[in-house]
Amino acid sequence: MTLKNRISLLVSLLFTILFGLASTLIFVLYSNFRKDEFRDRLEIKALSNIKLLVNVKEIDNQLLKMIDQNSINKLYDEKTLVFDSNYKLIYSSIDDAKIKWSVDDLKYLKKNKTFFKKQGNYEVYGVFYDTKDRDFYALISATDNFGQRRLLFLRYTLIVSYIFFTCICWVVTSITVKKLMSPLNTFHQKIKNINENNLDTRVESKRNKDEIDLIANEFNFMMDRIEISYQRQKEFTANASHELRTPLSRITSQIENVIADTKTSNERKSFLKNILSDVNQLTELINSLLILSKIDNKNHENNEVHRMDEILFSAIENLNKTYPEFVILFDIEENDNLDVALEIKGNKNLLEIALSNVLKNACVYSDNKQAKVVISTQDNNLIISVSNTGETLNEEEQKNLFQPFMRGKNSKGTSGFGLGLRIVQRILTLHNASITYSVPKINTNLFQLFFHL
Secondary structure, three states: OOHHHHHHHHHHHHHHHHHHHHHHHHHHHHHHHHHHHHHHHHHHHHHHHHHHHHHOOOOOHHHHHHHHHOOOOOOOOOEEEEEOOOOOEEEEOOOOOOOOOOHHHHHHHHHHOEEEEEEOOEEEEEEEEEOOOOEEEEEEEEOOHHHHHHHHHHHHHHHHHHHHHHHHHHHHHHHHHHHHOHHHHHHHHHHHOOOOOOOOOOOOOOOOOOHHHHHHHHHHHHHHHHHHHHHHHHHHHHHHHHHHHHHHHHHHHHHHHHHHOOOOOHHHHHHHHHHHHHHHHHHHHHHHHHHHHHOOOOOOOOOOEEEHHHHHHHHHHHHHHHOOOOEEEEEEOOOOOHHHHOEEEOOHHHHHHHHHHHHHHHHHOOOOOEEEEEEEEEOOEEEEEEEEEOOOOOHHHHHOOOOOOOOOHHHOOOOOOOOHHHHHHHHHHHOOEEEEEEOOOOOEEEEEEEEEO
């Protein structure tokens, strides 16, 4: 799970829990308030009846019932019972409701003065009232229909509000976190696209001085140091390669002069030819390192449009001059858009070097010094396929095929340094292109160069 999703989940869960607790607390407090308020109403009603019986001498039960029946504070489904000090019922309201009571309840009432309990759907309140002459016990029960309806309404309101605002919270939190984390997404995309050709990439800082800006500033500072170190390394490689080419050229020319001298014995010529071969390999290595050090987006503008078939023909021609024994077969698949697809924007010299290296690699590692080239288009890509027959690479070798100085088992007895394909990949990356290796069938190697149109 991503950091963005974790933050959204945690914030939403926190709100859900807190809102749930708040809703529960509101419901419990209101429920207790309703119970206390209804208890007070029952108490007032009970004491009113007792005081009428005690203080008003002219009143009798029938008159009290009439007053009780027409009272403005009449409770829903109310029942009132009044007992004297001998636990004798002296008054009962006309309601049909019943109150379950016992002498023990009245004794408990005398001891504790009041009690409040629930009997089924009824709530019962008892009160002990003592005077100088007599003691009275009153029991009154009723249902708080109005209060229960308000409590039920509050319950449903809180449940619906909880569901609604929880959903709103999840949506708003997700949108807000996504917006707040958008700089990190931009940061991630820029880091993902960084390679040796665009080390000048920097992350924009909005000067908010928050954690993201601090990371961005530190990242930019780190990239400054990496770019400087990388440029120094490339400059050293380029300077060293350039300086080594001059003495190697002199050594090569001197060896060639000695070999051409008629006074040189055949034995010495054979010995010098071996040395010359080693010097040529060393020169080739230095040239490859020099090419790698010069491949850079800053140094090569890719604004000119060139036809890839012409570059390919030029690469084949130059390769045949150096290696006349190589045979390269060529084929172009017919396509209405091929003329447009063949036009690639890039650096002609680098593209020719890349194609030459692929063709040379295919011929050198084939079993018949032969390679086949096919130009085609597919899914808005110009594809140059180079195949040969010979020993193929295993899975481990394929993973490291484009790493510098990598050579497979099929390279035994073949000169080279393992830099050719690395150079090809760097050049293609510079041109927003790519190269792949596959084994379509037994003893067949296939390289495919994809140029995105």
